[in-house]
Amino acid sequence: MRKEFIILTNNPLVKDRLGEEFEVEFMEISYEEVLKKVRDFVYNKHELLTHPLSGSVKPNETPYKSVMVAKKPERFDLESVKIIDSAIAACPKFEFKSDKYAEEVYEDFQYIDYTLISSALPSAVAW
């Protein structure tokens, strides 16, 4: 059974590079707002497929986040709820500085976020 998925992201590079082959929902919102969008999907019975705190670049440090959720709502998954709620709760621990970088640094953040979500693709398309 192939698991159909949607990538929720605020990273334009993910939209550009993955948008043609996969379903990518690009939104011009903050890191934390992406997580809250993911939470909405999880509450509407979409299973969470990748960890929302992927990567060691911290919330509020990187402005970009991409998260994969199941395309079809199936069941209310308590494990998914726990993970996304904890991820949102972790955000205020980190000082906000996502708007303080030079232009090329944003490109690096986009690229790292792109490699993080891409690392999930081989597993996501394998079944």
Add this chain to the structure above:
Amino acid sequence: MRRLELGHINITDIQFGSESKIENGVLYVDEEAVKAIVLEDERIKDCKLDIAKPGESVRITPVKDVIEPRVKVEGRGGIFPGVISKVDTVGEGKTYALKGMAVVTAGKIVGFQEGIIDMTGPGADYTPFSKLNNLVVVCEPVEGIKQHDYEPAVRFAGFRVAVYLGELARELTPDKVEVFETYGIMEGAEKLPGLPRVAYVQMLQSQGLLHDTYVYGVDAKKTLSTIMTPTEIMDGAIVSGNCVSACDKNPTYVHLNNGVVHDLFEEHGKTINFVCQIITNENVYLADKQRSSDWTAKLCRLLDLDGIVLSQEGFGNPDTDLIMNCKKIEAEGVKTVIITDEYAGRDGKSQSLADADVAADAVITGGNANQVIVLPKLDKVIGTLDYVNTIAGGNEHSLREDGTIEVEIQAITGATNETGFGYLSAR
């Protein structure tokens, strides 16, 4: 029985010289020879070598990796199998290590890179690497190179230099020899009856660029949880490809000298039977986490273990792997101690981990990575301070006008290491 003799070649000083050699504990480095080794990779345009000694007013940043030079003197394979040496099972025979020194690779790969080693002052107390004589290799990439090409270029350059320096010790007599013996499963049970069967479960960071670890050259994210003889790491079976959030990432030096492995060996045959090391990954995809932790728990059961020590690498998403592993292994009746670190906010009052469970009832912490420290201005910087304002735990005010730096300790290489490598203690 498998046996590895680890010979210590004590290095008390590093100097540049006309010929690379080790004499009376002094490592002489032929600068041009080392540069030629670095520049073998066409992705690197130039490199600068520098020496940083304990107590000097020197700051090294941004640090990519720290590597202890070693040489395989007897036995199968070579150092860094599948990476520098051909693939062959290592961990037996005789290996020499250059103790008291390291090769440090530094240089910008991404604009938010971090990793600080201060050789003196309060910052030095947070990183054991400040106590080593460091040969620092600062690489400069060719124009227009992409990060994913440049990262392996710097990674491999460090390993090549370390192997070149390790080779200088091949004919020397070690200052000290440690012996590590491990048994087969049945053999160990017969030789050490009545001792608790204990393994070390090591979680490896495996999520993407600057977040990867390699086992015998294989990207750990593409592996299933598996068993190793704990001496294999001492020949470089596991190497680091990650440096983001420097406080709790394992540089290659830490893999070679893993404190959990060494401490378990100390008790092996006395209070425990140190059965094996189990390695598992920390992937982004949740089903991968599920599969890897299922396998870890299954292996613990198959090996009839009584207890394990479980170490994490990194923060956030690996907290989920940590708790999954802990819960499932405990559910198999195997007592589990976890080693983690904390992101408890600057005041230390926030929830430390992004996941938790009642099964995690024996926890060792490497410290609070959000803890703030002011680093004094030092006389010399090897690398660049360009990124100090953007590193994790720093901000636009980090680099102050007087040259001091205010950062969280997460920017310091090894500060809250989750294998017990650091100096933070409640004692």
